Amino acid sequence: MHIDARAIDDQSIIEGDICIIGAGAAGISIALEWNNSPYKVILLEGGGFEYDDTVQELYRGELTGRPYFPIKSSRLHFFGGTTGHWGGVCSTFDEIDFKKRDWVDNSGWPIKLQDIAPFYPRAHPILDLGACEWDLKYWQKQNPALKPLPLDKNVMWSKVWQQSPPTRFGTKYKDTIVNAKNIYLYTYANVVDINAVENVSAIKQVTVKNSAGKQHTVKARFFILACCAIQNSRLLLASNKQAAAGLGNDNDLVGRYFMEHPHIKSGELRLLNPDPLKLYELVEGTKVRAQLAFSEKTQTELKVLNGTIALLPQEFAENSISNIKMWSNDDPRKSLDSFAKYNSLDKRSFFERHFMPSKLFKAYGLTTVMEQVPNPLSRVTLNNEKDALGVPRVNLNWQMLPLDKKTVTTLSKVLGQQVGAAGIGRVRLPDFMLDEKDDNIPSDFVSGGWHQMGTTRMSDDPKTGVVDANCKVHGINNLFVAGSSCYTTGGAANPTLTVVAISLRLSDHIKEQIKLPLT
Ligand SMILES: Cc1cc2nc3c(=O)[nH]c(=O)nc-3n(C[C@H](O)[C@H](O)[C@H](O)COP(=O)(O)OP(=O)(O)OC[C@H]3O[C@@H](n4cnc5c(N)ncnc54)[C@H](O)[C@@H]3O)c2cc1C
Incomplete structure (x- = not known):
């Protein structure tokens, strides 16, 4: 079901079981998993079905570190997200990527490749990839050249x-999402604030706004932040009514460890x-x-x-x-x-x-x-300027x-x-x-791959990471983060296949959780 959040009554209250914030590769992959389930899924997308510069402008930010792509144009802000531009190049992470390596500061995930590997075969059809075979010998049998x-x-x-062809999520999955009876896609529903209960142990609701001047409230049992690395950390930092430093940021980690390839x-x-x-x-x-x-x-x-x-x-x-x-x-x-x-x-x-x-x-x-060394000084911070919906813009300081x-x-x-x-x-x-x-390394020799990772890194220890092994924000019972912002290290492979795999893993985890009675 599709609802344009500009067209409904101002101050509407929207309620569901699961609220997914952001309809890109991560958000749509999760929403599809819940199609035809008995649960009501609210999918909040800041943009519409097409490019709209007033929405894209909300992404503008400032670069304060190494030369990088303009923040505004390095991600797409409408249904389907950045898969509207991506190149479709995919590979898997390697075992070593998850290990603690004593020569790489801040390396070591709380999970192993074996925890993600079962989700690659499920991610393949979503991205229209071929056989889930990553050993060269398999492909040599198909083509001895x-x-x-x-x-x-x-x-x-x-x-x-x-x-991948490359799969455009906004085109390929629009009809399935719009026709799903239990998925409520709200477009022009920009989340501007995430509201926690007083002791910040859970999320109560989120506030959405749009250029039509409408503001709505969304309540759910589970919230999943799926806006990609820069915007995920921006929203957590900007949501500072109950926690002065921002949500999940008790240890000053949100926004840090920004990584590229x-x-x-x-x-x-x-x-x-x-x-x-x-x-x-x-x-x-x-x-x-x-x-x-x-x-x-x-x-x-x-x-x-x-x-x-x-x-x-x-x-x-x-x-x-x-x-x-x-x-x-x-x-x-x-x-x-x-x-x-x-x-x-x-x-x-x-x-x-x-x-x-x-x-x-x-x-x-x-x-x-x-990959690059995870570096706490390579980071996203809020700056003093606000966007048209009142959310502080960001500075990105990319370092090597x-x-x-x-x-x-x-x-x-x-x-x-x-x-x-x-x-x-x-x-x-x-x-x-x-x-x-x-x-x-002289700037002329260095580029990025538009691969934005880190900023809400995964660790078992809240002192060294924002989310735990299940992508749940430490200390907040019902707030999860999907996608490459959770990467502890970046690996050498393009990120999106693993973004989809890790999102499916998160979705399975919440399916397990939702069977539990509310605490
Ligand atoms: C030119 C280019 C080429 C690329 N090529 C490759 C490649 O070959 N291989 C590869 O693996 N990766 C590639 N990438 C990276 C790939 O696009 C990303 O890894 C992928 O899109 C990340 O998915 P995501 O869902 O996390 O974020 P996105 O796809 O960016 O989706 C985020 C969604 O959240 C929405 N949103 C943001 N803020 C809010 C808010 N406040 N409220 C509501 N909604 C919000 C956005 O509108 C968007 O729909 C490329 C990127 C670019 C730009």
């Missing part, structure tokens, strides 16, 4: 990626033999490919982070401009246009120019995509640390040693890697 470079598997391996131009690979590297190519229609990844053993021995290297045809790589430079307009439609225009300067398709040689290439530009530079440098060097030892080629390092005393 997918041959890995002959590197020592104990050192580097070929990590598989799959390509730095995408770094990391050198050049020259191969002696011009065999096309089919396994590593992305052409139109590619469903499966690989990137070169550090093994767990190498990460442990060399004390570096998890990261992978993608290969791009060198003639493209040497002239490429960072995503952050191309995506610099506050209006996400204009940023997308300049991104697309930049990528259509010649007649070859986007995929051909970026990823695949129409002829045989011997030289490849290296792009390292990696010396281990980040060590990791990207080590990855390129190890690849160089590996291709040298195999007698198949050489790697040329960029100049910034040659000065080991300088921890800085």
Whole structure:
């Protein structure tokens, strides 16, 4: 059922069993799980079914750290969320991503890969991915041309990626949500405040507002915050009527540990033999490919982070401009246009120019995509300006640390040693890697992947995390957070497949909880 929150009586009281705030990949994945159940689900979406700049403008914020995408255009603010723009590139987390690593400060989730793995097969059809098979051997049986470079598997391996069409949640799931009898989707229902009971042990209700000047109250037994990392932390920090520092923020952790997947131009690979590297190519229609990844053993021995290297045809790589430079307009439609225009300067398709040689290439530009050290100073805070609905805007201070530079440098060097030892080629390092005393990576070499993680990190201990292993906010019985803001560390894989998997896991947990009598 769909209700436009601008069209109902002002000061309406809306009641349900579960209230999901945000209808993007996380929120919609959870709502679909409850379709046809005996429970009334309220799905609150700040925008409508189409782009509306008055709503998008609510996202505007200030950058105070490393250069980054404008906050306003780095996420989409309408039904379907940022899946309206995402690229569909998917992979799974690795076992090591969840471990406490003594060389990575603030690493270690309270759960293991095995806790998330059962949810990947359920996430696959939601994202229109192929078989839930992530072992290269499976894909080689389907296509023997997918041959890995002959590197020592104990050192580097070929990590598989799959390509979603990409699924646009706002298009694919609109009818199911709108026609569901027990799901009440409210559009133009921006949550501006989360209200707790006096001792802050539970959430009583949330307040929604819109540009029509209407304000409503939503009451439920369970609340799930699914607005993505920056907005999740913004709402918790701004909801400070009962807890002065914001909800879930007794230990000053909300907004901290913001993480991206730095995408770094990391050198050049020259191969002696011009065999096309089919396994590593992305052409139109590619469903499966690989990137070169550090093994767990190498990460442990060399004390570096998890990261992978993608290969791009060198003639493209040497002239490429960072995503952050191309995506610099506050209006996400204009940023997308300049991104697309930049990528259509010649007649070859986007995929051909970026990823695949129409002829045989011997030289490849290296792009390292990696996790970064969780850093409490890399953070989202509120600023003094308020948006049109009265919610404080945010500052984003994105930072990187010396281990980040060590990791990207080590990855390129190890690849160089590996291709040298195999007698198949050489790697040329960029100049910034040659000065080991300088921890800085020049901004021109660094971009992001629009992957926003952290800010409500997961930990068993309220002193080191905002949510527990079930994504419940510590100390608040009925408030949960869905999506990548809960990530303790970022892993080397694009985040959305795991966003959906972890959201399904959360949904199952609440299904268990809802059977319990109210306390
Ligand atoms: C250009 C681009 C390319 C990308 N490519 C990839 C890729 O290839 N692979 C990958 O894994 N990831 C990719 N991503 C990231 C991916 O889009 C996100 O990981 C994913 O969308 C996160 O889902 P989410 O539901 O947490 O957040 P979102 O999809 O952003 O959804 C949040 C929802 O909450 C709503 N909302 C926000 N605030 C409020 C409020 N106060 N009240 C009510 N509703 C609210 C929003 O309108 C939105 O609908 C890309 C992102 C971009 C921008």
